[in-house]
Amino acid sequence: xxxxKSTDEGIALLPAHILVWTYAALLGIxxxxxxxxxxxxxxxxxxxxxxLPTSLSFDNFVQAWNTxxxxxxxxxxxxxxxxxxxxxxxxxxxxxxxxxRSKGKIGAVVERIFALGFLIPAFAALVPTxxxxxxxxxxxxxxxxxxxxxxxxLPISVILLAQFMRTIPHELEESAMLDGATRWQTLRYIYxxxxxxxxxxxxxxxxxxxxNEYLFSLVLLGYQTSTRTVQVALPVLVTNNTQYGVxxxxxxxxLIPVYIVYxxxxxxxEGALLAGSIKV
Amino acid sequence: MKLSNRSLVGAxxxxxxxxxxxTGLAMPASQAADTINILSLYKTSGGPEAEAMKLLISKFEAxxxxxxxxxxxxxxxxxxxxxxxxxxxxxxxxxVNLFDGTSAWLENGASVPVDGYVKQWGxxxxxxxxxxxxWSAKTGSGAIQGFPFxxxxxxxxxxxxxxxxxxxxxxxxxxxxxxTAAKALRAKGIAPIVVGGSDWxxxxxxxxxxxxYMPPAEAKKVFANGGYCSSKxxxxxxxxFVKLRDAGVFVNGIEGYxxxxxxxAYYTGKAAIMPAxxxxxxxxxxxxxxVTEMGGMPVPAGxxxxxxxxxxxxxxxxxxxxxxxxxxxxxxxxxVQTLYSADVVAKFVSDVAIIPATKTPLTAASxxxxxxxxxxxxxxxxxxxxxxxxxxxxxxxxxxxxxKASALAYGPGVKSAAICKAADAAYKG
Numbered sequence: 001x002x003x004x005k006s007t008d009e010g011i012a013l014l015p016a017h018i019l020v021w022t023y024a025a026l027l028g029i030x031x032x033x034x035x036x037x038x039x040x041x042x043x044x045x046x047x048x049x050x051x052l053p054t055s056l057s058f059d060n061f062v063q064a065w066n067t068x069x070x071x072x073x074x075x076x077x078x079x080x081x082x083x084x085x086x087x088x089x090x091x092x093x094x095x096x097x098x099x100x101r102s103k104g105k106i107g108a109v110v111e112r113i114f115a116l117g118f119l120i121p122a123f124a125a126l127v128p129t130x131x132x133x134x135x136x137x138x139x140x141x142x143x144x145x146x147x148x149x150x151x152x153x154l155p156i157s158v159i160l161l162a163q164f165m166r167t168i169p170h171e172l173e174e175s176a177m178l179d180g181a182t183r184w185q186t187l188r189y190i191y192x193x194x195x196x197x198x199x200x201x202x203x204x205x206x207x208x209x210x211x212n213e214y215l216f217s218l219v220l221l222g223y224q225t226s227t228r229t230v231q232v233a234l235p236v237l238v239t240n241n242t243q244y245g246v247x248x249x250x251x252x253x254x255l256i257p258v259y260i261v262y263x264x265x266x267x268x269x270e271g272a273l274l275a276g277s278i279k280v
Numbered sequence: 281m282k283l284s285n286r287s288l289v290g291a292x293x294x295x296x297x298x299x300x301x302x303t304g305l306a307m308p309a310s311q312a313a314d315t316i317n318i319l320s321l322y323k324t325s326g327g328p329e330a331e332a333m334k335l336l337i338s339k340f341e342a343x344x345x346x347x348x349x350x351x352x353x354x355x356x357x358x359x360x361x362x363x364x365x366x367x368x369x370x371x372x373x374x375x376v377n378l379f380d381g382t383s384a385w386l387e388n389g390a391s392v393p394v395d396g397y398v399k400q401w402g403x404x405x406x407x408x409x410x411x412x413x414x415w416s417a418k419t420g421s422g423a424i425q426g427f428p429f430x431x432x433x434x435x436x437x438x439x440x441x442x443x444x445x446x447x448x449x450x451x452x453x454x455x456x457x458x459x460t461a462a463k464a465l466r467a468k469g470i471a472p473i474v475v476g477g478s479d480w481x482x483x484x485x486x487x488x489x490x491x492x493y494m495p496p497a498e499a500k501k502v503f504a505n506g507g508y509c510s511s512k513x514x515x516x517x518x519x520x521f522v523k524l525r526d527a528g529v530f531v532n533g534i535e536g537y538x539x540x541x542x543x544x545a546y547y548t549g550k551a552a553i554m555p556a557x558x559x560x561x562x563x564x565x566x567x568x569x570x571v572t573e574m575g576g577m578p579v580p581a582g583x584x585x586x587x588x589x590x591x592x593x594x595x596x597x598x599x600x601x602x603x604x605x606x607x608x609x610x611x612x613x614x615x616v617q618t619l620y621s622a623d624v625v626a627k628f629v630s631d632v633a634i635i636p637a638t639k640t641p642l643t644a645a646s647x648x649x650x651x652x653x654x655x656x657x658x659x660x661x662x663x664x665x666x667x668x669x670x671x672x673x674x675x676x677x678x679x680x681x682x683x684k685a686s687a688l689a690y691g692p693g694v695k696s697a698a699i700c701k702a703a704d705a706a707y708k709g
Binding site for chain 1: 327360367565
């Protein structure tokens, strides 16, 4: 009887299996395409796009690395991303804590002000931001760009973290206060450990935003090797006779940090998303 | 190993400090009098132009004792230059092509006219008049936007071996012959003309075909201001395009093709004909190169052009002088003169397969070392074709919307009236 039931369930889940595997294939095919194309020339890429490469020569990677000095681009991207993550968390965590614990109207108003940040289209900020960087004499500087990126992701970071902090029982905070803990200590020793999943989620979402940003990087940091990020360096490989194998090899290299970060944080992110789904 | 909070903060402070130091090093565009700042599409590593650029820079630095601060840019070069200019840190020179992003520089004051310097520095004896004309076409006042350096030819490539398989003995000269050839090729399972119907390559062939009946003066007006529907000759050209498309001269599904797919279809022997510029010649597989004959787009009876048409222009790469360059005019002069020196030009021809804007005589041997196809298109092609007006200088910023109109034109069943309407719409708003 149990066997019959499980067979029925298996059949019932078949459409779901098909959809899930189709979806996985849809996600996997572009990654596969990028990977195999990084070892091919243009003719092979366009003539047999999904075929395996005929050789595993790393020439395309070497050419991408040398032509646009990809190493320096990666370092610049890493600096910008790390600085932005640090500034965002340093500002968003106390702000989210304040909002989450506020019981009055001011807290609600402040939260809405942060939410209004979503309404500003990024493109509309381009020219004013450029003018600001020039006025501050910080044009083509990594710290200005990092501050700008932090400012753009602060609203979503604060809103997300505040939601996570709201799930922490007030009693924990009250007992800490009774034991003489200050606000900072409560945030540090009670809230931060309990919202690690939320922090991980914010870190990786922001990481992807910072790492992949192109337009503002181009305008604010420019093409010079000393400041350009990897996302600005890569399109330099695009010419009227682009070697797509070289471009995709460079793209693959630029993706490595994203995968490393995901490997480190994925369990916490999945936990955070799951926690969110349970709450819903 | 567990990272303590203190070491984490230490690491972050380290990142900030190193960023600050690097930022200090990265302050843009040195204003030192002995440094010339150049923003360039040409690179010193990776691309085919790398060795030629190294030669140019080393020769200039050795002759002047000055330094070149080269920023290698991509397609966003114009964006960076505009931003730099706003910050008062624009480059002295820009090595870039003449396209809609750069052709507005002169009228916006982002670059300076160079016609005075062409005469003062004796460059009118060095640079071809056609090349100078290409760089002053948009201004209409004779002001030259920059120093033209690299040009291109843009013929139609015919795979003689595939034509022979279909029983076609010579390259078609008229559109009727082309239609016959396309039928014969299709009968043998060979695709006739391949082009990137969805992109710029398709747009150029579309322009070339609709120019068939238009004298250059009329073509200039239409490309600059629109009015395709109201121009009788433009409409005749659009009707011709529709006739050719419906007669099957283009590969099936042409409206979805890109220039890269075009190259691949031709390079792998799947298509018999493609329109491609000289920049594609060095990377042509030798087996295809051997069987390729350069020709033009066949013309109809009663066309303005008496021979098949091809494009040739000198807008591929040139040298713009920014307002900051005027502060270092002697260095600019020396850099320009070095760029036009015989050995530097020869290196660019042999490595990059450019058609130089200079009057330097090109020998078949020097061209063949770049590409036998380049040699063919410089030596044999000119007698076979008429050069149609290259539209880019006149189309300007309308290039992108006009490409959408030409992409529409390649779609099956689209009527001439819809095509001209779409083309005219590109000039509105």
